[in-house]
Amino acid sequence: AQSVAQPEDQVNVAEGNPLTVKCTYSVSGNPYLFWYVQYPNRGLQFLLKYITGDNLVKGSYGFEAEFNKSQTSFHLKKPSALVSDSALYFCAVRDPSSGGSYIPTFGRGTSLIVHP
């Protein structure tokens, strides 16, 4: 069975500092990996994904993530945090080799708080 772990419930960072939100996964095949962001009282919005190709993927709002197959990780990063980045972040995985609909599995979410 596939799974996703976000080991930190909350990440605090000062505005202007780099941020990292961690994600590790477990699948039997080659994963499709995703990051989503949720602002208060809103739905989840897609940020970026890794399907194949370059291990470093770039997404919306200056975010990027690095796929590391040996460490089964897909950490979300941004070089310089903004107060407006404060939100709930979800990592998700899909395993196309699992057949059928290869339902996505979400992590429990990490609350990012950027302090002015």
Add this chain to the structure above:
Amino acid sequence: NAGVTQTPKFQVLKTGQSMTLQCAQDMNHNSMYWYRQDPGMGLRLIYYSASEGTTDKGEVPNGYNVSRLNKREFSLRLESAAPSQTSVYFCASDGRGLRTKQGETGELFFGEGSRLTVL
């Protein structure tokens, strides 16, 4: 382009009442999903529909039913609401299998959520 639209946005029910949450997408997606979000629990899949005419149970299907009315619409019904069903419900659709110039899709598109309180 509206994306995924859910109604209602808010609802308060009494225990035992029934209601239906509506969801529609205008992106010609095959797959649709219903999730619930509870504090500390992340997103849990209730039901999904891989294509028009099919539905399957997810992680937490008890107390719910679904209907995939057509390719656009996927509704979630609570037949006899219970306080444990107080939650925020999200509908999502999925471009899986649709190939674009950018390559394989696979990300989900979410509605804005329906906040349900059962007293």
